[in-house]
Amino acid sequence: MRTIVVGSRQSALALTQTGQVIDDLKRLCKEHGFEFDFEVKKIVTKGDRILDVTLSKVGGKGLFVKEIEQAMLDGEIDMAVHSMKDMPSVLPEGLVNGAVPRRVDPRDCLITLDGKNIDELPQGAKVGTSSLRRSSQLKAYRPDLTLEPVRGNIDSRLKKLETEGFQAILLAAAGLHRMGWEDRITAYIPVETCLPAVGQGALGIECRGDDEELLKLLALYNDKESELTVAAERKFLGVLNGGCQVPIGAYAVLAKAPEGDSPAGPNVIQLTGMVGSPEGDVILKETMSDTDPLQLGEDVARKLIERGAEKILEQARE
């Protein structure tokens, strides 16, 4: 019996989703006769140690993943569960994404103490989010709102809603669902109003590229639809090459086959991409469809660049 050591950050969300993935994998092992046992090893990443400073200013999203990846390359751990939206677009040599499990709700949501949704918030209400993508789109929708940063893990952000005088905060629905805290959600924000972060709601399972037994199990856990749609979104982000300083959102779905059509045909993916200005006065959006996720991600990005996204991206790079 081989023990798969699963590295995890020690945040409540990381440990919870790692535990949920292990439960799913144990079930798959039983069904398909794999002889694996699983063990969690907690790892404190640089991103966790400096959560209170502006992450984007000190090196970005890779901070949460780097030390976990090194432990995997060193053989200290065998596998790690990441939120896709925190996963860098290029993995280090020797590591692969072995599975994208079925994606959960990709939307952002609003959490208020008094049950008010976005349209009911009072004029000028103070709303907490540290995501430029969320604040840009929320300002475009309700220019009167005051968007202010709120940092930390989702548990500490929920606390700050009460202690720091916010009328509302914005969070990804997925994290709250995974924590079993969906009763805190006041309203879901439609993707038409706030396009999610690339990969939001999806997980990725990273392991060594030569770990063939584990990769066989992970292949059974992969969800093709989630893999294809997230691949299109990530290609879009990769072509725009935007760090977390730029409001960028994307959401892809499989387009439904027309009634009576053979389900065996190629999957048509529909991708909407967005680049906005931080103040929300410019929101560029484009929707296209293709059977090839990488071509589609590239086409939507190029189209937005053609329409002026480059100017926004350049301003952010200054």
Ligand SMILES: NCc1[nH]cc(CCC(=O)O)c1CC(=O)O
């Ligand atoms: N940026 C932090 C982060 N990374 C992943 C999630 C949970 C949502 C997901 O898995 O996509 C969150 C919290 C949030 O944005 O509210």
